[in-house]
Amino acid sequence: MTTKGLSYNDALRVKNILEANSSFHKRRAIAGDMPVELIVNDTLRCNLRCLMCPLPKASRYADMDFKLFRKIATEGFPYAARVTLSVAGEPFMNRNFFRQLDLIERYKVTLSLFSNATLLPQGKKLLRVIKNLEALFVSVDAATKKTYERIRKGGSFKNVINNIQRFNACRSALPVRGRPLLIFWLVLMRSNIEELGAYIQLALRLGADGVGFSHATIFDDKMKKESLLFHKKLANARLTQAKRLLASVRLRAWVFPPLFASAQSKKMAVSLQPCRFPWERAVIEIDGDVYPCCAPDRRGLRMGNLRNQSMREIWNNSRFQSLRRSFREKQLYPVCLHCYQRLKEMTSDDESIYVNSRIENA
Numbered sequence: 001m002t003t004k005g006l007s008y009n010d011a012l013r014v015k016n017i018l019e020a021n022s023s024f025h026k027r028r029a030i031a032g033d034m035p036v037e038l039i040v041n042d043t044l045r046c047n048l049r050c051l052m053c054p055l056p057k058a059s060r061y062a063d064m065d066f067k068l069f070r071k072i073a074t075e076g077f078p079y080a081a082r083v084t085l086s087v088a089g090e091p092f093m094n095r096n097f098f099r100q101l102d103l104i105e106r107y108k109v110t111l112s113l114f115s116n117a118t119l120l121p122q123g124k125k126l127l128r129v130i131k132n133l134e135a136l137f138v139s140v141d142a143a144t145k146k147t148y149e150r151i152r153k154g155g156s157f158k159n160v161i162n163n164i165q166r167f168n169a170c171r172s173a174l175p176v177r178g179r180p181l182l183i184f185w186l187v188l189m190r191s192n193i194e195e196l197g198a199y200i201q202l203a204l205r206l207g208a209d210g211v212g213f214s215h216a217t218i219f220d221d222k223m224k225k226e227s228l229l230f231h232k233k234l235a236n237a238r239l240t241q242a243k244r245l246l247a248s249v250r251l252r253a254w255v256f257p258p259l260f261a262s263a264q265s266k267k268m269a270v271s272l273q274p275c276r277f278p279w280e281r282a283v284i285e286i287d288g289d290v291y292p293c294c295a296p297d298r299r300g301l302r303m304g305n306l307r308n309q310s311m312r313e314i315w316n317n318s319r320f321q322s323l324r325r326s327f328r329e330k331q332l333y334p335v336c337l338h339c340y341q342r343l344k345e346m347t348s349d350d351e352s353i354y355v356n357s358r359i360e361n362a
Contacts, residue, residue, distance in 0.1 A: 009078050009108060016079045024279040027328035029321035034079035034311060035282040042069060042085050044286060045093035048116055049153040052187050054219035064286045066096045068306060070103065072284060075311040077107035082134055084112040087294060092119040101132065110134040118155055120163045130171050133180035138164060141186050143198035151191055168207045181209040183254050189216040189226040193235055196242040200251060210252035217296045232260040274327045275336065278320060290314050292323060297335045
């Protein structure tokens with residue numbers, strides 16, 4: 001491999017990506033030097049009270065300690081191809097957001113954001129964010145004002161649409177190759193499943209480059225009526241129609257969950273198809289806990305904590321190695337066995353996919 005002409009950081013990233021890819025294909029217990037992608041839940045602040053959100057009220061005002069974020073940047077950003085922020089909270093409510101952006105710019109690492117699109121910055125601040133973005137994932141959980149505002153309490157459908165249009169106007173000022181992607185994201189539930197076709201058309205009209213879908217997680221009894229786990233026939237019909245529509249309009253399906261299993265197809269749920277996450281990604285929670293993924297049920301997947309360990313110590317420690325060996329030895333962890341992120345086009349009815357469990361700290 002030659003790195004002639006690359007900057008030092010670019011050379012580290014290329015080497016890291018190649019090693020991670022090789023380690024994945026050979027199912028090595030030791031991955032590359034460091035994670036290829038860092039997913040950092042840097043804030044739990046949010047201005048909405050969404051129907052499916054499990055965050056307790058007491059946690060809604062928390063940002064990651066900036067010293068911890070700076071440690072993540074120092075240790076991980078030189079090796080990472082991308083950083084994703086705020087899968088749980090609203091990034092633009094984080095009081096340290098632009099201080100964090102300073103570090104992202106300093107290390108020249110690509111940024112992805114998950115946002116509810118209600119608080120996009122104005123003017124030069126928005127342009128600065130866009131120049132650093134690879135993708136903006138906007139959480140818009142309905143195709144109509146009535147359904148959206150019932151699901152995303154406190155949100156204005158009109159405001160979200162206006163902000164997305166403003167984002168598009170700003171990114172269109174950049175050269176085509178420098179423009180970030182716009183991905184619409186919808187949490188599937190009984191309240192919005194029948195709007196799936198209209199949602200895809202809305203995303204098209206608003207210049208989306210793709211759409212992603214994930215199932216609502218059941219975190220208390222009130223959510224049971226919304227979970228499609230209890231409306232499988234309807235969900236399968238609408239998802240099948242949506243897949244056909246996406247193909248016909250040539251809109252990319254960023255993540256598309258499998259259909260619920262039929263009696264004939266349940267055997268597919270025990271596939272040993274591998275998952276790239278343990279070789280490529282680290283998910284860092286607001287308290288510094290490190291996991292290999294964002295699965296609702298992560299029992300046994302806590303790999304360490306960055307408050308008292310370095311990223312290098314954690315990335316190839318005994319816990320990560322054990323997880324990687326489980327794929328090579330075909331002895332998957334229970335929480336991995338039926339994960340639809342891994343199974344992709346396959347099917348599963350395993351309730352652990354859809355039911356939130358207490359995360360194990362040991």
